[in-house]
Amino acid sequence: MKLLIADDEKNIRNGLLSLPWNTIGIDQTYQAENGLEALEILKKKRIDIVISDIKMPGLSGLELAEYVSKNNLDTAVVLLTGFSEFEYAQKALRNGVLDYMLKPLRPKDILSTVERVKETLEKKRYKEKVVEKYGEVTSSKDYQEQISWHFRGVQEQAMEILKDMAHNYSQGVSLNSLAEKYHYSVAYLSRMIKKETGYSFSEILTSLRLAQAAEMLQKEYGKISVIGEQAGFSEQKYFSQAFKKVFGMSPGEFRKRDAKQEYSIIDVLQLMKKEE
Numbered sequence: 001m002k003l004l005i006a007d008d009e010k011n012i013r014n015g016l017l018s019l020p021w022n023t024i025g026i027d028q029t030y031q032a033e034n035g036l037e038a039l040e041i042l043k044k045k046r047i048d049i050v051i052s053d054i055k056m057p058g059l060s061g062l063e064l065a066e067y068v069s070k071n072n073l074d075t076a077v078v079l080l081t082g083f084s085e086f087e088y089a090q091k092a093l094r095n096g097v098l099d100y101m102l103k104p105l106r107p108k109d110i111l112s113t114v115e116r117v118k119e120t121l122e123k124k125r126y127k128e129k130v131v132e133k134y135g136e137v138t139s140s141k142d143y144q145e146q147i148s149w150h151f152r153g154v155q156e157q158a159m160e161i162l163k164d165m166a167h168n169y170s171q172g173v174s175l176n177s178l179a180e181k182y183h184y185s186v187a188y189l190s191r192m193i194k195k196e197t198g199y200s201f202s203e204i205l206t207s208l209r210l211a212q213a214a215e216m217l218q219k220e221y222g223k224i225s226v227i228g229e230q231a232g233f234s235e236q237k238y239f240s241q242a243f244k245k246v247f248g249m250s251p252g253e254f255r256k257r258d259a260k261q262e263y264s265i266i267d268v269l270q271l272m273k274k275e276e
Helices: 010-017 035-044 061-070 083-095 107-138 143-150 156-168 175-181 186-197 201-219 224-230 236-247 251-256 265-274
Strands: 002-006 028-032 049-053 076-081 099-102
Touching: 002 010, 002 035, 010 028, 028 035, 035 049, 035 061, 049 061, 049 107, 061 076, 076 107, 099 107, 107 143, 143 156, 143 201, 143 265, 156 175, 156 186, 156 201, 175 186, 186 201, 201 224, 201 236, 201 251, 201 265, 224 236, 224 251, 236 251, 236 265
Parallel strands: 002 028, 002 049, 049 076, 076 099
Antiparallel strands: none
């Protein structure tokens, strides 16, 4: 991580720069003697954390924080403040500043505060990556990839069986056939899937088939009975009933809608739970 220290007092800058930042995961440090210089560094380099004096020539720490916020920079701001500016620092916390430190500063407190801010920033970035990955996975037509993502963390054997279901859902896969293939009793396999995923075998299998049927209905114009069969439903009547129960309309009505929507496996599972 990269840290920028902005303060017009040279002694404070040097004191901060001399701290053992590498002990808390800060790899590079930069310095600026005023707000305008700090702004130029922010424009040129990807800075993770800024420690800025609240009052500086040219551009204040508050204005620097406002620039970070308005430009959606992935940068955390920590303000240095004297007691007289304490109220301003508290107000800044409501405007995107992550923390503040009150002068005089103790090295231990500085490192502790910045480490806390660093952890907050890392958690925020992780959540953003999760959301981004979720979007990629839900738009993916690879059901094995969706299974791997939605049920990450399940035991290895359970994941292998779930991926098997995602690969063979349209080909007559059943609890009995999987129990025989993986040398489990039907009862044990059923309990394991429920325990590991929170869903029953039939719920997961039906979600795979309905997600595929929904996709085909929106993109293909073959007979509905054929689409149901290709998605893994052996009986037209059961396909129509299961589809209507989850989507609130028959396959034919679903096909005629103007609105188009992609459904991941988890989308269908959630719809199934709502209908219970």
